[in-house]
Amino acid sequence: MSTSTTITPSTTAIRQHWVIGNWKMNPSLATAKSLTEKLSENLVKTTSLSRCKLAIAPTTLHMLAIKSILEQASAQIQLVAQDTAITRNTGAFTGDISADLLKEAGIEWVIIGHSERRTIHHEDEKLISQKIRATLDTGLGVIWCVGETLEQREAGQAMNVVTAQIQAHTDILTNIDINKLIIAYEPVWAIGTGRTASPEDAQQMHGSLRQMLTQIRAELNQTSLLYGGSVKSDNAYLLAKCPDIDGALVGGASLDADSFLQIAQAFDIA
Ligand code: 13P
Secondary structure, eight states, rough: OOOOOOOOOOOOOOOOOOEEEOOOOOOHHHHHHHHHHHHHHHHHHTOOSSSEEEEEOOOOOGHHHHHHHHHHHHHEEEEESSOOOOOOOOSSHHHHHHHHHHHHHHEEEESSSHHHHHHOOOOOOHHHHHHHHHHHHOOOOEEEEEEHHHHHHHOOOOOHHHHHHHTTHHHHHOOOOGGGGGEOOOGGTTTTTOOOOOOHHHHHHHHHHHHHHHHGGGGGGGOOEESSSSSTTTTHHHHSSSSSEEEESSSSGGGSHHHHHHHHHHOOOO
């Protein structure tokens, strides 16, 4: 959306690349299983990835079935939960699933702060902070989503909004194990709309995010920063060229094994 064309790297260090599929509330069990089988088969037989790790976030209900398929195929794909409870306690929390229960099921990461949870479930920074803490205390990693709405971007507020979303949790960032942290910049106006941020806009936000994180703590310079919002196999290569974009959090295109693996190949760059 900007007219700028200059892409300036803010760091040259090697960071972990990730492509993560957020399946949201989409596939039925049968579809989820066949998608996992196809992904596993293609990954094991034809797609070799060296730098980019893969993960998928099916609905929690399907997790055990998906895990068993991945294990049988020896496919290196990590499991991500789409949400967790605000507490590690057992007890009267109808409908919730704690991070401990997710860990027991073999899940390694939890998506927190996704715009769909912020909007549909009115999740605010206080609740997001509780979920991040419960997840980290359990030893799982956090895929922490930030991003501005279209109105906020058009009002010139994108950077302020994202800054506030990060700075609300400075206390967590000061101590976090950076191997347990992935941050996904997902502009809300790009999610499911087919309207991807331009590589320049995405890089600009990612570069600023990295600077912001580094100011909080030097090691956070190495945080994997993913872009999310209408990432497809045909736009992934340009996004992957941006020096501060370390991968993608993919919705719609992750429901097709070929597209998802093509996106992973785009980010499998040295
Ligand atoms: P789409 O790739 O469908 O735009 O979804 C992005 C997203 O919300 C991933 O978390």
